[in-house]
Amino acid sequence: MRGTLLFDGRCGFCTRSRDLLARVDRHHRVETVPYQHPGTPDRYGLTEQQLARAVWWIDEAGTPRASAAEAANYALSAALGTTLPLRFYRLPGIRWLQEALYRWVSNNRQRLPGTTPWCEREPGTCG
Template sequence: MDRPVLLYDGDCGFCTASVRFIDRHIPTRARIMPYQRADLAALGVTASRASREVLWVDERGRVSGAAQAVARLLTAAGGAWRPVGLLLRTPPLRWIALAAYRFVSKHRDRLPGGTPACALPPGRAPGTD
């Protein structure tokens, strides 16, 4: 893979609004795409996992999910975003970021831009893979 990929839920208005924020404010060479349009098998990701959490797949095919996907995006963006990403990857901030990510993902259908289509499917919590 020539550059990293950030996968998100393209059916979720909150997720789509978050990606628009990234496009406007965070420089990245990553391809950002809805998981529904990605070749998940080629990326080594299941639809079940992609439906539960944002995923970062680096150039080597390593997959990070939930808050760590966001942290890796920020780290790769460089500039002022890099130290933020590095901090989010370091305990105890890593654990706090995961708790915040789980809270937001659980309630994303009720957040600005969210719709009933944003509700998470039943199953394991984000960040448990």
């Protein structure tokens, strides 16, 4: 499984999470793109509001497949080369729990520890 994870490149916590994903992705199965990259919303048929609310998993065909915790599980599954994270996510009750936790993190991400946001670190990659 391969794909693209769209993330908030102006968020230090999001960039830190992206960097962690890149470290476990030893076979380079996951491309990461800040949603602020010019043309990204139009390319995938998503709105800026959808992209600002949650990460998105784009499958190999370029189709938006999932958002929020489910997207994170797709990305982790691809990075690790196993479907275990996705299978765990789909267990009864786990989806609800992970989505609730994702919403809390998303709403508080500016208060969580991060790093230099991608858009500051990689000038010219964000609009």
